[in-house]
Amino acid sequence: MDNLNLNGNVPSGDLADKWTKYRSTLPLVAPNNKLKIEIIVVGTGLAGASAAATLGELGYLVKCYTFHDSPRRAHSIAAQGGINAAKNYRNDGDSVFRLFYDTIKGGDYRSREANVYRLAEVSTSIIDQAVAQGVPFAREYGGLLDNRSFGGVQVSRTFYARGQTGQQLLLGAYQSLSRQIALGNVKMFTRHEMIELVLKDGKARGIIARNLLTGELEKHGAHAVVLATGGYGNVFYLSTNAMNCNVTAAMRAVAKGAFMANPCFTQIHPTCIPQMGEYQSKLTLMSESLRNDGRVWVPAKKEDAKAIRDGVKTALDIPEADRDYFLERRYPAFGNLVPRDVASRAAKTACDEGNGIVPTGLGVFLDFSAAIERYGKSKANILGLSNPTNAKIVELGEKVIEEKYGNLFEMYEKISGENPYKFPMKIYPAVHYTMGGLWVDYNLMTNVPGLFSIGESNFSDHGANRLGASALMQGLADGYFVLPYTIGTFLSEDISTPKLDVNAPEFTAAADLAKQRIDKLFAIKGKQSAESFHRRLGKIIWEYCGMSRTAEGLTLARQQVRALRDEFYSDLYLPGVANDLNPELEKALRVADFIDLGEIMVVDALDRNESCGGHFREEYQTPDGEALRRDDEYAYVSAWEFKGADQDPILHKEMLHFDNVELKTRSYK
Amino acid sequence: MKLTLKIWRQPSQNVKGKFETYSLDNVSEHMSFLEMLDVLNEKLSFEQKVPIAFEHDCREGICGTCSLVINGQPHGPLQGTTTCQLHMRNFKDGETIVIEPYRASAFPVLKDLSVDRGALDRIIQAGGFISVSTGQAQDANAVPIEKDVASHAFDAATCIGCGACVAACPNSSAMLFTSAKVAHLALLPQGKVEAQKRVLNMVRQMDLENFGNCSNITACEAECPKGISVSNIALMNREFLSASFSSNDAN
Numbered sequence: 055m056d057n058l059n060l061n062g063n064v065p066s067g068d069l070a071d072k073w074t075k076y077r078s079t080l081p082l083v084a085p086n087n088k089l090k091i092e093i094i095v096v097g098t099g100l101a102g103a104s105a106a107a108t109l110g111e112l113g114y115l116v117k118c119y120t121f122h123d124s125p126r127r128a129h130s131i132a133a134q135g136g137i138n139a140a141k142n143y144r145n146d147g148d149s150v151f152r153l154f155y156d157t158i159k160g161g162d163y164r165s166r167e168a169n170v171y172r173l174a175e176v177s178t179s180i181i182d183q184a185v186a187q188g189v190p191f192a193r194e195y196g197g198l199l200d201n202r203s204f205g206g207v208q209v210s211r212t213f214y215a216r217g218q219t220g221q222q223l224l225l226g227a228y229q230s231l232s233r234q235i236a237l238g239n240v241k242m243f244t245r246h247e248m249i250e251l252v253l254k255d256g257k258a259r260g261i262i263a264r265n266l267l268t269g270e271l272e273k274h275g276a277h278a279v280v281l282a283t284g285g286y287g288n289v290f291y292l293s294t295n296a297m298n299c300n301v302t303a304a305m306r307a308v309a310k311g312a313f314m315a316n317p318c319f320t321q322i323h324p325t326c327i328p329q330m331g332e333y334q335s336k337l338t339l340m341s342e343s344l345r346n347d348g349r350v351w352v353p354a355k356k357e358d359a360k361a362i363r364d365g366v367k368t369a370l371d372i373p374e375a376d377r378d379y380f381l382e383r384r385y386p387a388f389g390n391l392v393p394r395d396v397a398s399r400a401a402k403t404a405c406d407e408g409n410g411i412v413p414t415g416l417g418v419f420l421d422f423s424a425a426i427e428r429y430g431k432s433k434a435n436i437l438g439l440s441n442p443t444n445a446k447i448v449e450l451g452e453k454v455i456e457e458k459y460g461n462l463f464e465m466y467e468k469i470s471g472e473n474p475y476k477f478p479m480k481i482y483p484a485v486h487y488t489m490g491g492l493w494v495d496y497n498l499m500t501n502v503p504g505l506f507s508i509g510e511s512n513f514s515d516h517g518a519n520r521l522g523a524s525a526l527m528q529g530l531a532d533g534y535f536v537l538p539y540t541i542g543t544f545l546s547e548d549i550s551t552p553k554l555d556v557n558a559p560e561f562t563a564a565a566d567l568a569k570q571r572i573d574k575l576f577a578i579k580g581k582q583s584a585e586s587f588h589r590r591l592g593k594i595i596w597e598y599c600g601m602s603r604t605a606e607g608l609t610l611a612r613q614q615v616r617a618l619r620d621e622f623y624s625d626l627y628l629p630g631v632a633n634d635l636n637p638e639l640e641k642a643l644r645v646a647d648f649i650d651l652g653e654i655m656v657v658d659a660l661d662r663n664e665s666c667g668g669h670f671r672e673e674y675q676t677p678d679g680e681a682l683r684r685d686d687e688y689a690y691v692s693a694w695e696f697k698g699a700d701q702d703p704i705l706h707k708e709m710l711h712f713d714n715v716e717l718k719t720r721s722y723k
Numbered sequence: 724m725k726l727t728l729k730i731w732r733q734p735s736q737n738v739k740g741k742f743e744t745y746s747l748d749n750v751s752e753h754m755s756f757l758e759m760l761d762v763l764n765e766k767l768s769f770e771q772k773v774p775i776a777f778e779h780d781c782r783e784g785i786c787g788t789c790s791l792v793i794n795g796q797p798h799g800p801l802q803g804t805t806t807c808q809l810h811m812r813n814f815k816d817g818e819t820i821v822i823e824p825y826r827a828s829a830f831p832v833l834k835d836l837s838v839d840r841g842a843l844d845r846i847i848q849a850g851g852f853i854s855v856s857t858g859q860a861q862d863a864n865a866v867p868i869e870k871d872v873a874s875h876a877f878d879a880a881t882c883i884g885c886g887a888c889v890a891a892c893p894n895s896s897a898m899l900f901t902s903a904k905v906a907h908l909a910l911l912p913q914g915k916v917e918a919q920k921r922v923l924n925m926v927r928q929m930d931l932e933n934f935g936n937c938s939n940i941t942a943c944e945a946e947c948p949k950g951i952s953v954s955n956i957a958l959m960n961r962e963f964l965s966a967s968f969s970s971n972d973a974n
Contacts (some may be wrong), residue, residue, distance in 0.1 A: 108857040187862035190877040197867025229852035236848040296781040402758045583768040
């Protein structure tokens with residue numbers, strides 16, 4: 055394969071008609087043949103559950119896998135803010151093109167036009183589908199759906215279900231999946247983790263799944279394999295991902311030849327609860343929707359910031375004139391609603407300058423007092439109260455805020471022990487989402503025939519930065535409305551392939567490989583836990599491949615990751631046995647894959663000599679500290695071919711062509 | 724702070740379990756309960772002992788994976804809070820904490836503090852959905868839904884499927900869990916079409932899974948981390964009764 059010309063297989067024709075035309079000409083699999091074709095779907099988040107349910111409805115024989123005890127536990131459940139759709143229900147000028155444009159621009163022009171347009175196009179069907187399933191989106195008094203605005207855009211196109219949109223959408227998909235399980239169209243394997251991909255004649259034809267209760271390595275075959283296994287944010291150890299989110303399924307595919315695309319594009323979410331101590335296992339997100347009503351600030355004077363850090367003063371002691379609302383100051387057009395990467399870096403800058411407000415120095419305020427006052431006055435007006443007291447206004451305003459964000463405020467208080475209605479929240483950026491992932495073409499198929507990747511596990515739609523409320527949109531678009539069609543292009547040529555025989559040598563070899571990896575880990579008999587290696591890996595990646603990066607730091611990081619890998623394979627302590635429920639073994643296998651992914655990430659970040667989206671290279675910035683993109687040289691997708699831990703990965707490039715948007719410097723000023 | 728922990732250890736489903744006592748120093752009040760267990764497991768690892776198996780995932784109170792009965796209460800002492808959101812500031816220095824798995828015959832213990840809650844999935848599979856296939860939906864705003872009705876349905880839909888209601892109930896009843904889904908879907912116009920069939924099938928599955936009956940003790944509501952109301956049980960009983968009289972198409 056020409057390493058400068060990886061082909062995305064984008065169909066020709068006008069952008070706006072491309073998907074509709076392509077969909078009408080895609081090869082189909084006849085209903086009688088679907089009944090003979092098996093598909094493996096790994097993962098039951100929004101993408102996996104929606105894909106498995108829809109493929110089951112279409113008549114395929116679906117086998118679906120999750121390492122959880124139930125498909126409903128996938129981490130999509132934790133998404134708070136909302137889901138975008140170009141419905142234009144607010145009459146504020148939204149359209150498919152505008153959603154497409156915002157997403158391309160928000161992604162800093164590092165995503166594929168055709169994929170993003172398709173995403174915007176099917177977005178409206180997702181809302182229809184979810185409402186029909188009984189997803190209780192927020193409504194207005196007239197009974198119609200409510201919307202709110204979200205970071206990085208100037209229209210209100212986000213549909214939401216209190217602060218639990220991901221939960222409600224996932225339960226919708228889970229319920230559809232449950233219906234297909236009951237009908238026998240989907241066979242569900244819970245507590246099964248994919249630990250090897252099986253190739254036969256160069257095509258993905260099955261997986262080796264470890265039964266997490268018994269430790270048995272099971273061989274499962276199918277005509278095609280779909281990975282819906284989420285992102286790799288936990289490479290940072292501390293992230294807003296769930297504890298068990300991992301990159302193993304994707305890296306097992308990478309080990310078998312699938313390309314990992316743009317791994318250095320990771321999203322640091324600006325509004326998370328700051329880290330409190332070394333024991334900390336995860337970081338908790340506070341929804342971006344809070345920035346609609348919250349104002350981000352730090353004390354303008356360093357001595358005030360220090361006094362707050364030392365507990366001598368609180369936020370309430372700082373007069374209005376001495377507060378630096380740095381997002382509003384630096385980005386007057388978008389203010390607190392700038393995209394995530396911009397907001398995160400601005401918070402880091404404020405803290406690096408010494409104005410941070412938590413003991414570690416890494417924290418800023420998110421303040422709701424202005425919104426409480428504004429809503430309180432408006433409510434008093436509605437109630438016809440003349441001359442309401444300040445206390446009354448605050449009481450009414452707090453009620454409005456509670457209705458909008460009640461569960462988030464409650465969660466904040468439980469974790470931090472502080473009442474966010476009275477004191478501003480303390481927040482700091484944390485790793486939240488990974489735009490990079492398995493390389494896929496327009497059909498969502500990886501470069502390995504028969505291996506598909508959907509949702510966060512692929513790289514396709516968000517470029518270098520994802521806009522808020524777009525992850526749910528992409529997961530469900532892929533699962534409900536894209537993959538069920540495009541998978542036909544591969545399967546239509548496979549209708550005469552008989553059911554896969556799992557006793558074939560390819561399956562046995564893959565199972566042996568998995569067993570060897572497990573035996574190798576047990577044989578080390580060292581002294582350090584998998585967790586401790588994971589924590590150290592996270593520190594390296596966060597330090598050198600986090601919010602800002604340099605060639606020097608990345609070079610050092612690569613050496614450190616390699617040294618850590620050597621130490622892991624010589625000093626890991628693994629308790630228990632292989633043939634049992636053994637969470638420590640699960641963790642060790644995942645950490646091994648995180649280490650390999652970490653190295654590819656660092657290599658990718660080093661290769662990309664520009665700043666764009668979530669990837670900020672200090673060498674490439676404008677005089678006022680904004681990201682400096684280099685379109686002439688870097689308007690491509692980096693797809694890495696893994697050649698083993700001891701070798702350099704090989705770079706394949708997919709050149710990005712922009713025929714419908716003009717590449718502009720992203721400005722939110 | 725310093726703690727004494729009495730933790731249920733059980734190597735596997737068919738082996739008898741027992742309490743083991745551990746002591747743990749230097750517990751920070753800012754730690755979450757599960758982070759405290761992480762620290763204990765790390766310590767056990769260093770001592771080359773087998774760590775305690777417990778289930779957890781999102782650690783933000785929404786996935787429903789974490790469980791545990793802490794000092795006799797599912798998800799511990801704090802109301803409306805999952806174990807993962809419980810912080811050590813709610814315990815006292817020197818305290819002895821007893822940690823057990825959920826106890827219910829429908830939730831067999833798998834190992835230590837992990838139990839099998841697959842029965843809850845099977846109740847949903849029996850009818851906890853609206854039968855709409857992808858692509859069949861009309862425009863989302865075609866059917867207006869009164870804000871209060873949508874909000875009421877939402878309250879029921881916030882169930883995280885953790886099973887604390889079953890663990891809290893002296894009869895190990897799953898009525899709160901089942902009724903929350905019945906109510907969520909029966910309240911919405913989209914879910915009314917097959918409401919009768921749904922309630923009959925879900926209740927039948929619930930009984931098949933060996934859950935006990937409801938005797939109006941309401942410990943389920945008290946211990947529910949999401950505050951699901953027992954009024955859903957009343958709603959389910961009404962739905963069930965009227966469906967039993969008027970429908971003959973269960974299944």
